[in-house]
Amino acid sequence: MPDERAEISGECYACKRVFRHDPKEVVTFLVDPETGLPPGITFFGTLRPATPEAVARSTDVPVCPDCVDKARRFGSENPF
Numbered sequence: 082m083p084d085e086r087a088e089i090s091g092e093c094y095a096c097k098r099v100f101r102h103d104p105k106e107v108v109t110f111l112v113d114p115e116t117g118l119p120p121g122i123t124f125f126g127t128l129r130p131a132t133p134e135a136v137a138r139s140t141d142v143p144v145c146p147d148c149v150d151k152a153r154r155f156g157s158e159n160p161f
């Protein structure tokens with residue numbers, strides 16, 4: 082019987098750890114491959130308007146549960 086949780090391996094965006102996750106349930110982070118950063122965030126971590134081009138070329142990358150926890154503990158209103 083096939084496993085319904087089709088887990089795959091992926092590299093965490095934040096810590097680069099390879100972890101197994103269900104792509105349907107994992108927290109993902111939209112990243113612009115040109116900058117390696119989310120389209121709406123600058124290198125310095127400040128917000129900027131995301132250009133439609135940046136959003137269009139961006140891909141979702143997974144974030145491991147440890148890093149999601151860490152982000153929540155820091156009280157971020159925007160957990161990725």
Ligand SMILES: [Zn+2]
Pocket residue numbers: 093094095096097098144145146147148
């Ligand atoms: Zn991580």
